[in-house]
Amino acid sequence: MxxxxxxxxxxxxxxxxxxxxxxxxxxxxxxxxxxxxxxxxxxxxxxxxxxxxNAGARSLHSGRTYTVGMITTDTIGRFSIPVLMGAEDALGAGEMSVFLCDGRDDPIREQYYVRTLLSRRVDGMIVTGRRTEARAPISANLPVPVVYAFISSADPQDCSVVPDEAGGARKAVEHLLAVGRTRIAHITGPEHHNSARVRAAAATERLGEDGLSLVAPPLFGGWSEVWGRQAVGILLAGRTEFDAVFCGSDQIARGVCDALRAAGRRVPQDVALIGFDNWDVMTEACQPPLTSIDLDLEGLGRSAAEMLLAAINGSPSPGRHAHPCRLVVRESTTVPLT
Amino acid sequence: MxxxxxxxxxxxxxxxxxxxxxxxxxxxxxxxxxxxxxxxxxxxxxxxxxxxxNAGARSLHSGRTYTVGMITTDTIGRFSIPVLMGAEDALGAGEMSVFLCDGRDDPIREQYYVRTLLSRRVDGMIVTGRRTEARAPISANLPVPVVYAFISSADPQDCSVVPDEAGGARKAVEHLLAVGRTRIAHITGPEHHNSARVRAAAATERLGEDGLSLVAPPLFGGWSEVWGRQAVGILLAGRTEFDAVFCGSDQIARGVCDALRAAGRRVPQDVALIGFDNWDVMTEACQPPLTSIDLDLEGLGRSAAEMLLAAINGSPSPGRHAHPCRLVVRESTTVPLT
DNA sequence: GGAAACTAGGAAAACGATTGCCGTCACGGT
DNA sequence: ACCGTGACGGCAATCGTTTTCCTAGTTTCC
Known part of the structure; x- marks a missing residue:
């Protein structure tokens, strides 16, 4: 044309x-x-x-480009996407455009992108990605504000927005208690993963507040369905009585669900089951549909973007900000009223 | 700082x-x-x-911004991501930066983004997203080249890069034939979805070349596990003999796998099973791991980006380009040598 | 020794848009 | 008739960089 x-x-x-x-x-x-x-x-x-x-010519004058850079540190995955989208949404509403940079977990690449973004005179940057722990700040003394989303910066002065995983875990436990379960098991991801530790600790703590404890020490393993199935085997072999399982991820929960069914335990009648992440693929495929904790990653991304906008306009919000999680109830914890 | x-x-x-x-x-x-x-x-x-x-000042002179816009039409999903990443990768290698725009399937938003991108003087645009059919061109008479990736433009003159779904379906059938199966059933997505029709037709055609046909008409339904399970019920109720199932998606395949196991049929001994999409989440969680057809979306994105770069440099490649699929063999079609 | 041929680097004009400052015109009042 | 005052728009500087053209010096060669 x-x-x-x-x-x-x-x-x-x-x-x-x-x-x-x-x-x-x-x-x-x-x-x-x-x-x-x-x-x-x-x-x-x-x-x-x-x-x-011509936006370039215009920004030559105004000193602002109405542009921000988004750097994902690990290669973009299931978790980064909603964050990305939420941020893009909030920024778009503020008339800003987004440069997407995939860092691929390569520090060289990352630094290259930082330089590129600076030469493009972005008004700010968002750093996102999944990690087992806080990450090193992307660069010291940048001339523009930076917000870390989902991931958090190791420098406590940096602005990071992270999911309130402890709060989410507490909500999960509270929900199980609310539906009358008290003998709760916890199956989760690898112990070296910060999320797994935090969630397990919060669950234990919340139970403690009601004078309860987990029926067995948390089962740390992987985030997969396979591990969920294996863990059920361990649990059953241990002859521990339990009427609910709080899982560290929806994938684990699904594996648990399948294994429980295979073992003749009904969900939710015999065992109430709750996952974590509220990943539609899993929650919907699960039989019955899975109750889960939603990290509200899109809201988190939006919130991070808003903080970035504020920082660009001169009101930074330094420090670590916990973004609340949401409980999404489905049939794996509630017997339908029929 | x-x-x-x-x-x-x-x-x-x-x-x-x-x-x-x-x-x-x-x-x-x-x-x-x-x-x-x-x-x-x-x-x-x-x-x-x-x-x-300052890149802006520089491009004021050169007339080029070394920047492209990427517009996703539907909200970004599992399919768009790899395309996006592939494109970002290829463009990054060409020293170009990418503006990410999430169209959310809203024509107004889309047009807004087109205007924004033009005002930012992008050197070109990539349009991606999933649709059941070809989409209307994003805009007529744009001053910059556009490449459609994954999705295709309704205008045959536009440059579109799409997966060779027919080729993929043929590869699936050929693989089943190669492992000695001849009584093949096909369970796939909704008939109004172009992909479902194309794959079914190609499978039928390929069987025809060997004087064979599907053991039953293709079962059109949804792309979900639930449908996969249901479809197996239909198949078994029909008392049709079959020794292989070619599924339109990995999710369907997984549902099929679960249902077959529940019905006492072994995979792959009694029934060989092949999916489509090669979505790791499904292929790995499946028991046994699922053979599938990989659309090579990342490669497709890369290829689209390369065509865009070529077009920017004055060598456009108008028309529809089919990007080949890859067969990925796992244990759902091959009995392991023990 | 003087003209031609280089060399190194400065001055200024683009590129596209914004904006502060002025000039000009018309009109009204005295 | 003269001055003051708005209203309307043009001029030119500015933003940061690239690039073209030019001017001093310095060689080189006859």
Whole structure:
């Protein structure tokens, strides 16, 4: 298709409208004092030429590019996406565009992107990605604000927005207690993973507040279905009585669910089951559909973006901000009223 | 952290090095004729000030921004991500940065993004997303080249890169034939979905070339596990003999696998099973691990990006380009040699 | 020794848009 | 008739960089 029509410049518009460049600019931006008739004439000329002001030239003047960089540290995955989308959404609403940079867990690549973004004069940066622990700050002394989303910076002065995993775990336990379960087991991911430790500790703590404890020490393993199935085997072999399982991920929960069914235990009648992450693929495929804790990653991304915008406008929010989780109840913890 | 250090400009560098701006520019870009001593002095000054040339100002001159826009039409999902990443990778290698725009399936939003991208003077655009059918061109008469990736444009003159789904389906059937199966059933997604129809037709055709046909008409339903389980029920109730099932998605395949096991049929001994998409979550969780067809979406994204780069450099590749699929063999079709 | 040929680097004009400052015109009041 | 005052728009500087053209020096060669 007519690929070659050059971009119209404001001089083209001015010429067509029969005014000077300055006047054209004023007409289009509602500045200065111009006759209405003139404004209309200029606007019409702009429309006719399909004029779009060159953002680069404009930012040369304003010093702002209305652009931010988003760097994902690990390669983009299931967790980064919603964060990304939430941030993109919030930034788009603020008329900012987003540069996407996939760091691939490679520090060289990452530094390259930081330099590129700086040369593009982004107004700020968001760093996201999944890690087992807090990450080193992306760079010291950057001339623009940085917000870490989902992941957190090792420097406590940096602004990080992270899910309130402890709060989520507490909500899970509270829900199980609310539906009358007291003999709760916990199956979760690898112990070297910060999330697994935090969630397990919070669950234990919450139970303690009611004078209870887990029926067995937390079972640390992997985040997979396979591990969920294995863990059920361990639990059953141990002859521990339990009427609920709180799982560290929905995948684990699904494995647990399958294994329980195979062992003749009904969910939720005999064992109530709750997952973590609220990953639709798992919660829906599970039989019955799985109650879970939603990290609200999209909201987290949005919130991070809003903090970045605030920081760009001169009101930074240093420190670690915990974004609340949400309980999503489905049939794996509640016997349907029939 | 020291947020406030202004960006150094080339005049700062020039002043520090004791030369004029023009000379500084030449020194940094290896242009003009300068004494080596001068170049070194300028480079050193630049390093000292952490100078990064303002890309906006630079492109004002060159007319190129080394930037492309990526618009996802539906909200970003499991399929768009790898495409996105592949493209980002290829473009990054070409020193281009990517603007990410999430169209959310909203034409208004989409047009807004197109305008934004044009005002940012992107050198080109990639449109991606999942649809059941080809989509309308994003805009007529754009001043920059556009490549459609994964999705295809309804205008056959536009450059679209799409997976070779027919080829993939043929590979699936060929693999089943190769492992000695001839009584093949096909369970797939909704008939109104182009992919489902194309894959079913290609499978039928390929069987026909060997004088065979599906043991039953293709079972169209949904893309979910639930449908996979249901479909097995239908198949068994029909008393059709079959020794292999080709599924339209890995989720369906997993549902099929579970249902077959529940019905006492062994995979792969009694029934060989092959999925589509090669989605690790499903192929790995399946018992046994699932053979599948990989769309190579990352490669597709890369390829789309390369075509865009070529188009930007004046060599467009109009038309629809089919990107080959790959067969990934796992244990659901091959009895392990023990 | 003087003209031609280089060399190194400066000055200034782009690129596209914004904006502060001025000039000009028309009108009204005195 | 003269001055003051708005209203309207043009001019030119500015943002940061690249690039073209030019001017001093310095060689080189006859």
């Amino acid at each position: 007519g690929k070659l029509e050059r971009h119209a410049t404001i001089s083209d518009v001015a010429a067509l409208a029969g005014v000077s460049v300055g006047t054209a600019s004023k007409a289009l931006n509602g500045r200065g004092s111009l006759r209405e008739e003139t404004r209309v004439r200029v606007r019409e000329a702009a429309r006719q030429l399909g004029f779009e002001a | 020291g947020k406030l250090e202004r960006h150094a400009t080339i005049s700062d560098v020039a002043a520090l090095a004791g030369v004029s701006v023009g000379t500084a520019s030449k020194a940094l870009n290896g242009r003009g004729s300068l004494r080596e001593e001068t170049r070194v002095r300028v480079r050193e000054a630049a390093r000292q000030l952490g100078f990064e040339a």
